[in-house]
Amino acid sequence: MRLNVFIIAACLSACAATPSQPALRDLGALPSMDRVPLGDPGGLQQAALSNFSGGDYVRALRYAYWASQTIPTDIRLRLLLGVIYDEGFGRPDLALPEYRKARDLSPLPELATRLDERVRHLHRRELE
Numbered sequence: 001m002r003l004n005v006f007i008i009a010a011c012l013s014a015c016a017a018t019p020s021q022p023a024l025r026d027l028g029a030l031p032s033m034d035r036v037p038l039g040d041p042g043g044l045q046q047a048a049l050s051n052f053s054g055g056d057y058v059r060a061l062r063y064a065y066w067a068s069q070t071i072p073t074d075i076r077l078r079l080l081l082g083v084i085y086d087e088g089f090g091r092p093d094l095a096l097p098e099y100r101k102a103r104d105l106s107p108l109p110e111l112a113t114r115l116d117e118r119v120r121h122l123h124r125r126e127l128e
Helices: 004-016 043-051 057-070 075-088 092-105 111-128
Strands: none
Touching: 043 057, 043 075, 057 075, 075 092, 092 111
């Protein structure tokens, strides 16, 4: 019995010593989708990339969405939205339209071919 109490106490102290993920309330206010902030689309895209690399996919999506509303024909933003949906949220159904838009905007045949391959892969994965 004493050994069990010792193991439980050791586990609790180890859990208390490890740094935890910040709580949602510690992240500050999430940007609203209602209004696009004033600023350059490049800054919004950079904010989206920074948040995506930091694992904050919700903020990354919001910044990328704002930037894509500002410049709807920017292929990089369509790719970024596709990657956020695909890799960040694991939602191929939402990533497919963004990859298709990027493919339609692409002037490079190599990129269009690679996007076609990714679309086919995600479509097969979605059917499984």
